[in-house]
Amino acid sequence: MTSPTRTGEPDIARVASLFANGTRARILMALAGGHSLPASALAEHAGVTPQAASTQLNRLSRAGLIAVRPSGRNRYYELADRRIAELMESLAALAPAQPVARTLRASNRNEALRRARLCYDHAAGRLGVAITEALLNSGALVPAGGTLQTENAEHPYRLGPAAIPVLTGLGVPESHLTDDQRRPLLRFCLDWTEQRHHLAGRLGADLFNAFTTAGWITRAPHTRALHLTPAGEDALARRLGMGGAVDPGGIRAVGDRGSLNGCG
Numbered sequence: 001m002t003s004p005t006r007t008g009e010p011d012i013a014r015v016a017s018l019f020a021n022g023t024r025a026r027i028l029m030a031l032a033g034g035h036s037l038p039a040s041a042l043a044e045h046a047g048v049t050p051q052a053a054s055t056q057l058n059r060l061s062r063a064g065l066i067a068v069r070p071s072g073r074n075r076y077y078e079l080a081d082r083r084i085a086e087l088m089e090s091l092a093a094l095a096p097a098q099p100v101a102r103t104l105r106a107s108n109r110n111e112a113l114r115r116a117r118l119c120y121d122h123a124a125g126r127l128g129v130a131i132t133e134a135l136l137n138s139g140a141l142v143p144a145g146g147t148l149q150t151e152n153a154e155h156p157y158r159l160g161p162a163a164i165p166v167l168t169g170l171g172v173p174e175s176h177l178t179d180d181q182r183r184p185l186l187r188f189c190l191d192w193t194e195q196r197h198h199l200a201g202r203l204g205a206d207l208f209n210a211f212t213t214a215g216w217i218t219r220a221p222h223t224r225a226l227h228l229t230p231a232g233e234d235a236l237a238r239r240l241g242m243g244g245a246v247d248p249g250g251i252r253a254v255g256d257r258g259s260l261n262g263c264g
Contacts, residue, residue, distance in 0.1 A: 018063050019091065023048050024056045028065065032085040033118040033224035036069055036076035041222045085120035092192035114193045116226040118219065122204030127228060129194045134240035140166035156188055156197060169239055171210030
């Protein structure tokens, strides 16, 4: 999404109207995992006909919120910018909950997203929150202001004294643990299902890439849901002390640090 020179006040109402439609909102949430999906999959996610999905996809495309990538006879859609995913997740943290899913399939899908999901390029859900808690417990992260509560929701923590040995042991190159003007190393999102922080920013993306490369986390096709593999359970238990945070049903939330004030 381009950022042209701005001379007047931002037209918030105009862009907000694009999110004020149930079908468009569900399409954008389905794409918030950072991957490309065909129109048929997005129609299924939104619970509408292919024709209805096509109408909204065209509007989102014209507005510059999504990009279209042709592949053979198919067209794949993806978010134009990760900031859109961050905005959707922030809105989700403020939005009231919808009625409980009425079908087993929808209920299972919702539970899978609560357990572990991709928030554009980093882990969210109970898994993302548990990893962040484990990094705090290990000393890789520490509260930025010396306390767990902070006014800055996006940067409540900083790298701690154990950051280099812990993070390099998880597969993040030491050279990546430096400031980069293109993208902040550390950001934290208020997880919309857990109402606690999970790690975002460049470090969140680097950890996710390291975990998938190592085979610790896999992605489910055509969904944001993530799966922690047995190898991943073992590795996170040994390297981050997360053995008590993992059970056969998925990720169990670790010790509560309170409801903190951030995506998804």
